[in-house]
Amino acid sequence: MTSFVFRRQITVEFGHCDPTGTVHVPRFFQYFDTNTWMLFEAATGVDRRDFTATYGILPLVDVNADCRKPVRFGEVIEITSRVTEFRRSSFHVEHRITVDGELAVDGGETRVWAVRNKDDPDKISARPVPNDVIARFS
Amino acid sequence: MTSFVFRRQITVEFGHCDPTGTVHVPRFFQYFDTNTWMLFEAATGVDRRDFTATYGILPLVDVNADCRKPVRFGEVIEITSRVTEFRRSSFHVEHRITVDGELAVDGGETRVWAVRNKDDPDKISARPVPNDVIARFS
């Protein structure tokens, strides 16, 4: 578990909700994806536009969400994200969504640290997570 | 594992893809959600518009996806879904996305069988999955 934590608050938008009046579950994974970008921006100081050129890409290989309670239109939610583990060429991010301090969604992403092959940009190769990046999270 | 299987083929739309040129991962969960609706329509014969009045609602409590390979803009994909287990008042649906017969995404949803409370529609109560529904899947 790294110690660097990224938090943001958003108000649930109308278009994020389905006919139940609560957040359509796939949308949580957009919240997670954006939080991962913001977490890495905050930790490394590298703007998201420069991330690929500086470090590479972070393709998702595994993602999950445990939905404890529905999140309603107009609620203010807090999305808290942190890297729980850096492995050799991948890492796991934990994302927790709370409403009024109560856990509503408990999710996670596993991503690979990778670069696109110069000769064939459709192919990617895993790379060790740089030590200087890991250092920024502790 | 029930024996009833629902399959559909779609061509990946431009707007489903992110700047990598491949499906934005949150979108897979929309594919899953729609497949669950279609699976239950196919198995029970109840139109999705009548499902809530006939049976109730099926809130997601857990969802995950293991992304084995990227799925690209314009590829024809097959999404195959089946209920792997009915429990007392919940069930698990397996969703597998293949491209040219190769597994690209292996996902799952756990949903509760529930009804909205008459006095307070914001509250829901779990209900046993009806035997006639389970029978339609075997």
Added chain:
Amino acid sequence: MTSFVFRRQITVEFGHCDPTGTVHVPRFFQYFDTNTWMLFEAATGVDRRDFTATYGILPLVDVNADCRKPVRFGEVIEITSRVTEFRRSSFHVEHRITVDGELAVDGGETRVWAVRNKDDPDKISARPVPNDVIARFS
């Protein structure tokens, strides 16, 4: 043209962009929709969750966007919205997206001021825009 203006800044998210690396145009209409909710919250002081009970609903009848220049992943954009005209039971909102002060998207929404029919919630009826609402915008 009313004088009340609502502005917000957002950074373009990865999942808002398509394979061109720029915002997928349908997404602009989600930005507009959310800005309209925020504009009415700011002007009337009524939380979006209470808006329907307090006033009614605001169905879109016409929407358009003139896309002057692409908006890229990671750019900070400003979305500025104002009601340009209140008619008897409808109104028009102008939405302008700028990047570094340059106009990128020039859009608009026409919405009806309406309530759901008590006997048949699928039907809606137009209502005059309340004078106290109009007053809050000037």
Added chain:
Amino acid sequence: MTSFVFRRQITVEFGHCDPTGTVHVPRFFQYFDTNTWMLFEAATGVDRRDFTATYGILPLVDVNADCRKPVRFGEVIEITSRVTEFRRSSFHVEHRITVDGELAVDGGETRVWAVRNKDDPDKISARPVPNDVIARFS
């Protein structure tokens, strides 16, 4: 008005609808975008994956929708698209959504015929619409 028409039918998905139980308006523009891709595939015989390499890109410069009646979850809709006009280096596509033969949404897109600059792929240049493409639409 060209004579080539592309039509498809879809059933409105749960995740396409907002808390009103009807299609969230921005989603209509995703339907339009996909129909334009399918219209050009059908008319030219070029797969959407090869379109950019064969012809170039088709950035949207103007888009609009007139929403005549709400489109509900689970309804079968038909989306009919045709090019109404080819200009020198742009064209206009009309998109009409009907439900049970009744017009629900009447929309349009204006797009430029363009290529990315070889030296600076962020810049694009308009090109005359090729005569062989125009011929395929009549």
